[in-house]
Amino acid sequence: MALPDKQVGKNKHFIQSARHALDGLKVFFVDENNFKREFLSATLVIVAGVVLQVSAFSWFVLVLAILLVFLGELLNTIVENVVDFIVGDQYDARAKKIKDMSAGAVLIVSLIAVVAGIYVFGPPLLALFRSW
Numbered sequence: 001m002a003l004p005d006k007q008v009g010k011n012k013h014f015i016q017s018a019r020h021a022l023d024g025l026k027v028f029f030v031d032e033n034n035f036k037r038e039f040l041s042a043t044l045v046i047v048a049g050v051v052l053q054v055s056a057f058s059w060f061v062l063v064l065a066i067l068l069v070f071l072g073e074l075l076n077t078i079v080e081n082v083v084d085f086i087v088g089d090q091y092d093a094r095a096k097k098i099k100d101m102s103a104g105a106v107l108i109v110s111l112i113a114v115v116a117g118i119y120v121f122g123p124p125l126l127a128l129f130r131s132w
């Protein structure tokens, strides 16, 4: 999905910069199925946080983890788009290396989110199971 205007020069004021940044996030949200899945996971995590009444610090950890995963996916999508823009449909060993490393970065961010999830939800879930 292309952005709606044909501006090529610099942004003239903050509102214009913010509008283009939001346009970028909208494209990311609409076009990327991975992001939709991560958004759904984040929603489930937030619901779990509410149900289990996690602490303020745990909310801080969860929000940071969620934003980190979104940021990782966004940067990976940018890398994939730039590589595709440069090499098109051609197989290129350097393109593979760049895309695989970028996917590796998403994997690392996802592992950080899993660790954060275990830190936040591990103790209350354990307590819940023990009380049964």
Ligand SMILES: Nc1ncnc2c1ncn2[C@@H]1O[C@H](COP(=O)(O)OP(=O)(O)OP(=O)(O)O)[C@@H](O)[C@H]1O
Pocket: 034, 076, 080, 087, 088, 089, 090, 091, 092, 093, 095, 096, 099, 100, 103
């Ligand atoms: N032009 C290319 N040259 C060589 N290998 C490529 C090329 N494009 C993609 N690949 C290989 O295919 C894999 C998948 O690439 P693709 O761009 O389809 O990512 P994707 O599966 O859509 O990733 P995501 O799920 O994050 O959107 C890459 O990790 C890379 O190994």
